[in-house]
Amino acid sequence: KLLQANDELTKLQLRLEQKVGDAIKQIRQQDHMIIRQSRQVAMGELMNNVAHHWRQPLAAVGVIVQDIQDAFHADELNEKYLEESVNEAMKQLQQMSKTITDISELFITTKVERSFNVKEEIEKMIQILSQNFKANDINTYLDCEEGCTILGYPHEFAQVVFNILTNAKEIIVQRECKERSIFLKISNENKRCRIIIEDTAGGIDDELIDKIFEPYFSTKENLIGTGLGLYMSKMIIEKNMKGSLSVQNTEKGAAFTIEITTN
Ligand SMILES: Nc1ncnc2c1ncn2[C@@H]1O[C@H](COP(=O)(O)OP(=O)(O)OP(=O)(O)O)[C@@H](O)[C@H]1O
Ligand SMILES: [Mg+2]
Known part of the structure; x- marks a missing residue:
């Protein structure tokens, strides 16, 4: 009797394991669907943005081409005219190309989660930007505690650091700041890795500080900014890596703080 009961218990256990396994599989499939959908939404937003940013340079190139034809018919087309037109058209096209590059780079990432060293990724990014x-x-200063290892997406993490550093650079240049420094601080406390990136550009206006993480929000003129840098950065840190990304004004400028649990 005991043996029989034991046998049945084993069967029951197997059936339960099977059921749990099935349920987990179903949840995984749903997860994949949500990730796919959110990627599609993000892609849609990005394409929308490309269209938005292409309209103006596209029209400008159209006008330039038309002008060349008009100048030819009016017998005004000389080498200088042609050269100026070509240069201007190339400038516009490069801007269009930049938009595409910036955006596609955010998607050409291998989505394999792995353990990586925060300091190494940040140093790589500083190296890329050094020239x-x-x-x-602009000088950068890195103050770093050893041993910050995170499980996540190093390539995407590097993009976030790149976005924040590029913003700091752009603001320092735009405001023609006298003090031109970026301070990076990596610390490790209670299994949380904290990265602070602070610049000396004077900070963000109070009425804008709540908007800077919104998609397409940009104060950069002449089509230079797509306004997606910080939006994508926040998605990467908070959605993909379950951390947090925030900003505060300090005495010197803006300080962006990334916090992620270490593994
Ligand atoms: N370090 C900073 N100091 C002051 N303002 C900042 C700083 N970083 C970002 N901002 C503000 O936040 C806005 C949004 O930044 P975000 O990186 O999302 O877009 P962007 O830099 O304008 O364009 P891009 O898509 O090319 O990055 C900027 O236009 C700027 O006004
Ligand atoms: Mg930016």
Whole structure:
């Protein structure tokens, strides 16, 4: 009798395991669907943005081409005219190309979660930007506690750091700041890794500070900004890596703080 009961218990256990397994599979499939959908939404938003940003340069190039034809018929088309027109058209096209590059880069990422060292990724990014910073007379200072290892997406994390650093650079240049520094601080406390990136550009206006993470919000003129940098950054840190990204004004400028649990 005991053996029989035991046998039945084993069967029951197997059936339960099967059921739990099925349920987990179903949840995973739903997860995938949500991720796919949110990616589609994000893609849609991005394409919308491309269209938004292409309209103006596209029209400008159209006018330039038309002008070349008109100048030819009016017998005004000389080498200088042609050269100026080509240069202007190339400038517009490069801007269009930049929009595409910026956006596609955010999607050409291998979505494989892995363990990575925060300091290494940040140093890589500073290296990539170093020539650019040098040309703009900007110094970076890295103050780093060792041993910050995170489970997540290093490529995407690097993009976030890139976005924040690029913003700081752009603001310092735009405002023609006298003090041109970016301070990066990595600390590790209670299994939380905190990264603070602070600039010396004077900070963000009080009425704008709540808007800067919204998609398409940009104060950059001449089509330079797509206004997606910080929006994507927040998605990457908070949705994909379950951390937090926030901003405060300090005495010197803006300070962006990333917090992620270490593994
Ligand atoms: N360090 C900073 N200091 C002051 N203002 C900032 C800083 N970083 C961002 N901002 C403000 O937030 C806005 C949004 O930044 P975000 O990176 O999302 O877009 P963007 O830089 O304008 O364009 P892009 O899509 O090319 O990054 C900026 O236009 C700027 O007004
Ligand atoms: Mg930006």
